[in-house]
Amino acid sequence: MPPGQTPTVPSVVIRHTWPVRAWHWFNAVLLYILLTSGLGIFNAHPRLYWGQYGANFDSAWLELERFGPLLTLPARYDLAMSRHWHLTAAPLFAFGLLAYMLWSLVSGHISRDLAFRRGELEARHVWQDIRNHARLRFPTGTAALRYNVLQKASYIAIIFIVLPVIILTGLTMSPGMNAAWPWLLDLFGGRQSARSIHFIAAFALVAFFLIHILMVVLAGPINELRSMITGRYRVPEDRP
Amino acid sequence: MSLIFTRRAIMLGAGAMLTGCDRIARNDMVRDALFNAENFHKWAQRTLMARDALAREFSPDHISPIFRSNGTNNPNTAEYKALWRSGFVDWRLEVTGLVDRPLSLSLAQLRGLPHREQITRHDCVEGWSAIGKWRGVPLKLLLDAARMKDRARYIVFHCADTMGDGHPYYESIDLVDAFHPQSILAFALNDQPLRVANGAPLRLRVERQLGYKHAKYLMKIEAVDNLAGIGSGKGGYWEDRAGYDWYAGI
Numbered sequence: 001m002p003p004g005q006t007p008t009v010p011s012v013v014i015r016h017t018w019p020v021r022a023w024h025w026f027n028a029v030l031l032y033i034l035l036t037s038g039l040g041i042f043n044a045h046p047r048l049y050w051g052q053y054g055a056n057f058d059s060a061w062l063e064l065e066r067f068g069p070l071l072t073l074p075a076r077y078d079l080a081m082s083r084h085w086h087l088t089a090a091p092l093f094a095f096g097l098l099a100y101m102l103w104s105l106v107s108g109h110i111s112r113d114l115a116f117r118r119g120e121l122e123a124r125h126v127w128q129d130i131r132n133h134a135r136l137r138f139p140t141g142t143a144a145l146r147y148n149v150l151q152k153a154s155y156i157a158i159i160f161i162v163l164p165v166i167i168l169t170g171l172t173m174s175p176g177m178n179a180a181w182p183w184l185l186d187l188f189g190g191r192q193s194a195r196s197i198h199f200i201a202a203f204a205l206v207a208f209f210l211i212h213i214l215m216v217v218l219a220g221p222i223n224e225l226r227s228m229i230t231g232r233y234r235v236p237e238d239r240p
Numbered sequence: 241m242s243l244i245f246t247r248r249a250i251m252l253g254a255g256a257m258l259t260g261c262d263r264i265a266r267n268d269m270v271r272d273a274l275f276n277a278e279n280f281h282k283w284a285q286r287t288l289m290a291r292d293a294l295a296r297e298f299s300p301d302h303i304s305p306i307f308r309s310n311g312t313n314n315p316n317t318a319e320y321k322a323l324w325r326s327g328f329v330d331w332r333l334e335v336t337g338l339v340d341r342p343l344s345l346s347l348a349q350l351r352g353l354p355h356r357e358q359i360t361r362h363d364c365v366e367g368w369s370a371i372g373k374w375r376g377v378p379l380k381l382l383l384d385a386a387r388m389k390d391r392a393r394y395i396v397f398h399c400a401d402t403m404g405d406g407h408p409y410y411e412s413i414d415l416v417d418a419f420h421p422q423s424i425l426a427f428a429l430n431d432q433p434l435r436v437a438n439g440a441p442l443r444l445r446v447e448r449q450l451g452y453k454h455a456k457y458l459m460k461i462e463a464v465d466n467l468a469g470i471g472s473g474k475g476g477y478w479e480d481r482a483g484y485d486w487y488a489g490i
Contacts, residue, residue: 036258045367052298053361055368057306070255074262079365080483081265081274087490088277091284175363176281176489178296179448180289185296191361191369 013145015233020109023100024228030093031205033085036073038202040082043067048199052190061196094167101159113147114156120149138219141238158208162201169198275483282487286416295422295447298359304370307362307429309437312409315401315457323400328441333425337396337462340387347427347441353377356424364451365484374445376426380419382461392463396470397444400457403477411455412467412475412486413446422447425458450488452478 016024046067047060054060069075073085104110119125129149132139139148147155171177172184172194188194216224220236227233264270314320323331328347335343359373383395395418399409417423424445427434434440439456446453453476467473472480479486 032257033261036261041367045364047368052302053304053369053371055304055306055308055364055370057308058304070258073258074265075255075258078482080478080485083365083485084274084277084483085261085265087281087485088274091277091280173363173367174281174285174490175295175361175450176285176289176448178361179293180285182296191363195367 010235012232012234014231015145015227016231017107017109018231019100019103019107021228021231023096026096027093030089030096031209033073033089034093035202035206036071037082037085037089039067040072040074040077041079041086042199043072043077044079048196049192050189050196051192052185054192054195062199090167090170097159097163097167104159114152114159116149116152120152125149136218138236140236144236145233154208154211158205162204162208166198166201166205169194169201173198278485278487281485281490285489289448291416292421293448295360298361298371300359300373302371303359303373303430307370307372307438308368310364310366310451312401312403312456313437315399317400317402320400320457324436324440331441333442333458334460335382335386335463336460337464338389338392339383339463340389341385343382343386345382350377350425350427350442353381356421358422358424358445358447360422360445360447362451362454365488373430374424374426375428375431376424376442376445378421379423379425379444379461380421382425383418383463386463388463391465393465394463394467394475396462396464396467396475397455397458398460398462399455400459403481405481407471407477407481409455409457409477410471411444411453411477412464412470413444413449413453417446417448420446420448448489452476452484453488 042064043066046064047054047056048062049058049060066077072082074081104114126149132148133150138144139146168184169188171181172188173191178185178191184194185191188197223234265274331347333343333345333350335345354377355375356378357373357375359371361369361371363369379395392415394412394414396412397410399411401409403409413423422445425442426439426445427442429435429438434443439454439458442458443456444454444458464470467475471477474480475486476484478484
């Protein structure tokens with residue numbers, strides 16, 4: 001490349017490979033079912049505790065009103081049906097995550113797109129990225145084709161921390177799994193702690209979802225949405 | 241456009257999607273799929289755990305200060321009240337069905353048999369847990385004494401309490417759980433005779449499953465080769481009435 005010349009960026013690229021797109025929409029449906037049926041299950045006992053045990057006479061760290069019918073699956077309180085939805089979606093979701101993790105590792109998705117690059121974690125770079133987000137200055141040109149450092153950090157946190165934690169705390173609430181994998185109880189400090197962490201992780205996902213939607217809207221919803229459906233992404237032109 | 245308006249639109253959208261889900265759940269194929277997840281979980285858990293893998297047993301300092309009760313707190317039938325008034329001396333546990341030697345045991349006889357004591361966690365399907373110390377007779381002991389036939393596949397527990405609609409409570413487990421070392425018929429909780437609220441005089445403990453499987457106020461244990469003829473055939477009161485899973489390991 002001759003000096004002084006910038007690399008040419010095609011105006012439309014395939015941004016997301018098909019496994020990313022498939023997993024994204026698979027998750028969108030399953031997480032929606034899991035959250036709403038989970039709130040239905042929570043309504044059966046809307047109190048949270050820390051430790052091995054916890055019931056009405058024990059002190060709860062959080063006590064809520066029941067979630068309303070617009071938020072629960074089914075709309076009308078039905079613990080059995082909520083559990084059917086939740087326990088059907090949960091294994092599909094868990095094995096989906098496992099498959100995605102394996103694919104990411106083997107295909108190089110992790111090292112290519114998610115791993116931090118040299119210098120990215122330097123305070124100055126991170127601070128610059130925070131300022132860019134705060135001023136809603138989205139990357140253009142080639143930079144728009146890579147995840148930025150905050151994006152990478154949140155994807156890594158969700159895929160490798162929040163999602164595994166929500167699956168494992170879900171399993172920790174199962175008396176059968178307690179017998180099969182007793183270490184689960186030690187890992188999370190008891191069944192009621194696991195239930196609390198499961199709930200907190202669910203709301204961390206809700207927070208992620210809200211910021212995710214906000215970013216999509218701000219970055220250009222049509223272009224972003226299309227890139228997650230067909231893969232095609234129109235690269236934003238460099239600012240003059 | 242105001243934020244409240246957008247929020248309202250989103251809530252209505254979410255509500256519409258949920259109504260959609262409820263409608264989808266009425267489709268027979270979807271319904272079958274939703275109700276069959278139980279089989280996957282049973283298979284997965286039984287595959288991952290050793291047949292006799294134990295539920296966690298706790299030290300005495302983990303015992304819940306108050307062990308709450310749920311479901312029936314008192315059967316309140318004339319028959320039960322009469323048994324209770326005389327301190328359950330006239331109560332008998334029948335062991336019947338596919339056995340070569342049916343048994344009829346008094347509380348004193350049960351107390352005279354070898355015991356097991358275990359401090360375990362009781363997990364309600366609603367989400368709460370309580371830890372208590374149980375003492376009782378291993379179920380295996382009674383099934384062996386009654387010489388259960390090879391044909392038997394399930395053990396059914398018939399209870400003294402009738403729920404609001406007049407149907408007696410009952411539950412059932414398969415032989416993997418029936419012969420599990422922690423499956424006991426408990427007559428004491430926290431070193432006291434079982435209180436009425438917790439299932440006096442005798443209740444089942446099946447520690448690798450949720451609370452509704454732990455039948456209280458036991459009157460009769462029946463070995464059967466299938467569950468079709470009992471109640472509405474789904475293997476338990478809540479399974480019949482509310483569509484709860486028969487396998488309650490999760």
